[in-house]
Amino acid sequence: MMQLQLGEISALLTEHHLLKKQPVITAALQAIVGVAYDSRKSTAGSLFFCKGNYKPAYLTAARENGAVAYMAERELAEGDGMAAFIVTNIQKAMSLISAAFYGFPQNQLFIIAYTGTKGKTTSSYFTHDILKTATANKTALFSTIDRIVGPKPEQEFKSHLTTPESLDLFHDMREAVDSGMTHLVMEVSSQAYLKNRVYGLHFDVGVFLNITPDHVGANEHPNFENYLHCKLQLLANANVCVINAETDRLLQVYQAAEATTDPENIYLFAHQDFQPQVAVPTIDFRYKSDQANLTHSQFEVYPVTAKAQQIDHAGTYKLSLPGTFNESNAVAAIITSGLAGASTAAAQTQLAQAYVPGRMESLKTENHGMIYADYAHNYASLKALLKFLESQQATDKVIVVVGSTGNKGVSRREGFAKALNEYADVAILTADDPGFEDPKAIADQINAKIDHNKVAVTIEIDRPKAIALAIQQSTNRDIVVLAGKGDDAYQKINGVDTPYPTDMVVAKEIVRGLQK
Ligand SMILES: CC(=O)N[C@H]1[C@@H](OP(=O)(O)OP(=O)(O)OC[C@H]2O[C@@H](n3ccc(=O)[nH]c3=O)[C@H](O)[C@@H]2O)O[C@H](CO)[C@@H](O)[C@@H]1O[C@H](C)C(=O)N[C@@H](C)C(=O)N[C@H](CCC(=O)O)C(=O)O
Numbered sequence: 001m002m003q004l005q006l007g008e009i010s011a012l013l014t015e016h017h018l019l020k021k022q023p024v025i026t027a028a029l030q031a032i033v034g035v036a037y038d039s040r041k042s043t044a045g046s047l048f049f050c051k052g053n054y055k056p057a058y059l060t061a062a063r064e065n066g067a068v069a070y071m072a073e074r075e076l077a078e079g080d081g082m083a084a085f086i087v088t089n090i091q092k093a094m095s096l097i098s099a100a101f102y103g104f105p106q107n108q109l110f111i112i113a114y115t116g117t118k119g120k121t122t123s124s125y126f127t128h129d130i131l132k133t134a135t136a137n138k139t140a141l142f143s144t145i146d147r148i149v150g151p152k153p154e155q156e157f158k159s160h161l162t163t164p165e166s167l168d169l170f171h172d173m174r175e176a177v178d179s180g181m182t183h184l185v186m187e188v189s190s191q192a193y194l195k196n197r198v199y200g201l202h203f204d205v206g207v208f209l210n211i212t213p214d215h216v217g218a219n220e221h222p223n224f225e226n227y228l229h230c231k232l233q234l235l236a237n238a239n240v241c242v243i244n245a246e247t248d249r250l251l252q253v254y255q256a257a258e259a260t261t262d263p264e265n266i267y268l269f270a271h272q273d274f275q276p277q278v279a280v281p282t283i284d285f286r287y288k289s290d291q292a293n294l295t296h297s298q299f300e301v302y303p304v305t306a307k308a309q310q311i312d313h314a315g316t317y318k319l320s321l322p323g324t325f326n327e328s329n330a331v332a333a334i335i336t337s338g339l340a341g342a343s344t345a346a347a348q349t350q351l352a353q354a355y356v357p358g359r360m361e362s363l364k365t366e367n368h369g370m371i372y373a374d375y376a377h378n379y380a381s382l383k384a385l386l387k388f389l390e391s392q393q394a395t396d397k398v399i400v401v402v403g404s405t406g407n408k409g410v411s412r413r414e415g416f417a418k419a420l421n422e423y424a425d426v427a428i429l430t431a432d433d434p435g436f437e438d439p440k441a442i443a444d445q446i447n448a449k450i451d452h453n454k455v456a457v458t459i460e461i462d463r464p465k466a467i468a469l470a471i472q473q474s475t476n477r478d479i480v481v482l483a484g485k486g487d488d489a490y491q492k493i494n495g496v497d498t499p500y501p502t503d504m505v506v507a508k509e510i511v512r513g514l515q516k
């Protein structure tokens with residue numbers, strides 16, 4: 001059984017300057033044998049973390065379930081008689097103590113972590129695919145979509161968050177190690193740093209993909225600088241840093257890496273045509289697009305500097321996911337899996353057959369347009385997607401079905417209108433996780449910023465009907481883009497995850513009906 005001595009907890013918290021008040025440790029209670037932050041999951045002999053929108057009923061319930069100790073930022077009357085750890089920051093303390101309780105599983109894993117506004121999931125899947133082959137199926141994956149903590153089918157499950165709560169993170173790492181995993185590929189969101197979900201965690205490789213305005217709002221970051229600051233923390237906590245030199249704020253990003261990492265362990269990559277406008281060292285890896293069509297692309301990778309040549313991985317790569325932006329995600333995966341010891345051949349084989357749920361999934365129709373379902377849900381991603389599709393020849397119209405999420409990322413609404421004005425011919429505005437907002441009002445806000453001389457707009461809040469409208473009006477020279485929901489099998493409405501078949505399932509059904 002796992003356990004942690006109360007004395008050890010005190011020592012760790014003291015070492016990290018987190019302990020405000022020592023608990024009274026009695027002979028009767030020397031160790032805890034479980035940890036929980038949710039009273040419904042607390043067990044006999046466990047420690048309960050009081051965090052977030054805490055209510056006294058939670059500690060009372062945890063106690064009824066057998067919790068013997070609690071940790072909080074202030075003393076709580078309902079915890080009278082329990083061992084109490086009063087700390088200055090509950091999130092940091094929970095991360096540290098969870099890692100200790102689960103025996104610091106991170107020390108037994110080679111961890112590659114991705115951050116960036118866009119491309120985290122895609123790059124993580126690419127890297128996981130390559131390393132799965134290279135490590136004989138001993139690579140775990142913690143992504144926005146799925147978590148894979150071991151080789152058994154039941155060890156693959158849907159994620160609730162991009163980066164799990166610290167306690168869950170270390171729990172899952174422990175399971176991964178106990179299941180024989182040697183490597184882990186994970187996504188680190190800016191929220192994870194804001195909420196100290198990865199406090200104390202060091203990564204073998206940290207990747208910074210890009211930063212564009214997003215995630216600023218009441219439930220997210222107070223402003224863009226805070227969003228960037230949180231993302232940069234990944235580089236400060238990584239032994240080796242990999243940076244997409246085409247990111248905005250490159251100098252600031254490079255300096256964040258350099259503050260704690262020897263430049264010998266920082267790798268920059270960029271497209272062949274890109275010239276940095278700021279003073280950073282020579283780009284280590286360059287890539288060049290050979291061809292990109294609606295179903296796949298082919299590109300070449302060149303290691304430029306001596307340190308890049310040591311990883312090598314020069315070669316021609318085919319990628320089964322279209323979109324030039326995905327070439328950049330693939331290069332990140334080639335470099336990081338190379339740093340983890342994977343061969344060029346493993347990367348070539350896996351990228352040629354890569355699949356990421358809800359990312360650039362396509363469906364060819366007989367008499368209507370080529371259909372794409374893609375998770376693009378802010379200006380930068382919708383722009384990258386539509387720009388790529390526009391660059392493809394033999395396209396008459398680009399028809400886009402899109403909505404904007406309620407209660408978060410409000411700037412996305414204007415961003416969608418901007419991307420549509422720049423690249424779309426027809427927009428069908430619909431619902432996308434309206435939350436507690438009225439989806440029609442959200443659609444009206446997007447519509448208010450659309451240039452109606454360029455884009456023909458219809459508002460249809462019922463998402464399946466909106467998809468039907470788009471497909472029915474398309475000809476076989478058009479492209480239909482179902483943006484924003486990716487592989488989501490729900491619509492978040494009034495706090496409830498309402499089941500939804502997924503965009504691609506809806507599209508396939510409509511196409512079948514049209515072909516009858
Ligand atoms: C802002 C934030 O980090 N919120 C997360 C946080 O909530 P919280 O600590 O405030 O917890 P709470 O919901 O107020 O509840 C208080 C505490 O009481 C406990 N409780 C609750 C009920 C009960 O009966 N008993 C009980 O003990 C809860 O387990 C919790 O520990 O901890 C919860 C788990 O303990 C998370 O579910 C929740 O994520 C919210 C739902 C969320 O959606 N966050 C988003 C913004 C997020 O983190 N997104 C990023 C991606 C964004 C990006 O792309 O950058 C992500 O990493 O996923």
Ligand SMILES: Nc1ncnc2c1ncn2[C@@H]1O[C@H](COP(=O)(O)OP(=O)(O)OP(=O)(O)O)[C@@H](O)[C@H]1O
Binds near residue numbers: 122
């Ligand atoms: N490098 C990139 N640059 C711009 N857009 C991208 C890039 N990679 C992916 N995208 C677009 O962003 C969408 C989301 O990609 P992905 O899920 O990989 O990113 P993410 O960082 O995990 O996103 P999120 O934080 O929203 O979960 C894709 O469906 C695609 O449209």
